[in-house]
Amino acid sequence: MHLLHSCESGALATHSQQVPGYPFATVLPYAPTALHEPLFLMSGLAEHARNLKADRRASLLVAAPGTQDVLESARMTMVGEIEFLDRSEALAARYLRYRPEAESYLALGDMFFCVLRPRRIRFIGGFARMGWLDFAETPPALTITPEREASVIASAKIPPAVLLLGIDAYGIDMHRAGHRERISFSTPAGDDLEACVATALASIRGRA
Template identity: 30%
Template sequence: MKTPDLPADNRQALRQVARSCRKAVLSTLAADDGSPYGSLVTVAFDLDLSPILLLSGLADHTRNLMAAPACSLLLDGTDGHPNPQTGPRVTLCGRAERVDEPRLRARFLARHPGAALYADFGDFSLWRIIPTRTHFVGGFGRAVWFDAPFGLAPTQIAQLAAAEAALLEDANARWGERLGDGWRIASLDPDGADLSNGQEFRRLIFHSPIDGPERVQTALAESLNHASG
């Protein structure tokens, strides 16, 4: 049975569910005895659906990742479902690595502006999870495994990354007044846009994934018209 409001295409659906989540359960292997350990983290996503985390070196999960980088994230999209088992969720598996990339830092802080208060502390560092496969559950009878890149073409992702800053500036110049009340487009990806207003967050979903930079403004127009209609 297809879950309402999700695309029929499972790869597109899992990306929509994942990208709409701002928090997740990070599962790591305890450094002392190898036992499974789950912890709450805030998360952002790169264009290719790689999760981006800002972690303290004092946290158990960070020490675990330094000893064993294999991990998974549970991304829960079941809010609003009286029976959570009927709602969508994604378990994304991969390997974590520490990174020092201004573009990824900007994407994380665009989604979690409050983290700017401690992002420069010496014990905090940026991590990216390189996804290998994911398990998507869209409700009863809809469960499937996929290997990366989850329907995203690497060449198209590279084109979007190269044009990311210019696309974001253009998008806010064109649509900022339309969003109104202090809202702005904080980040873009092939499946939609993150909108922010201070600490408030909204997710704008593209009806069809964009396949290159030239499609961004058209996709934004279509989605904004649909949302206001």
């Protein structure tokens, strides 16, 4: 799940309606949700959107950024179904923290949010290091409401030149020095969420 949070885009494969029986892949930006699912903003005119309205089955491939040897790099394919979502202020706010350049797109009438609900995950940690995981078998975690996330972000002591993007039970996502970064908590957060975030942010100041 940390790999999903570390990447900014991936290759989304859908079932082609123009060429039936064949996959159609395209590169899309996304924002990870607090439940570790990729959230997309799509146009109804896009080819992949038309494909998904006919068949919601899809997969998303993400690969560790900044690696030169593809076979030795970490990558992950999430296989599942797309769910179309009603737009809400909380949904748009989280997406725009990760993808601020998308704000102008939200004014367009044919844009909509959707999320990939994974069934299974194929993770490859490098050459000959791989395996399948049922998403339902991932450890249960604290559910962080948008209201609590906003409250923690507002009260956090964020170092200069750091933009805090999102918080979940396993870590924080931030933007620093032109790149997205992920800092994992030492243990999954519970009632001590604020303390976990404070410790993670303190580690940034320690590296500065």
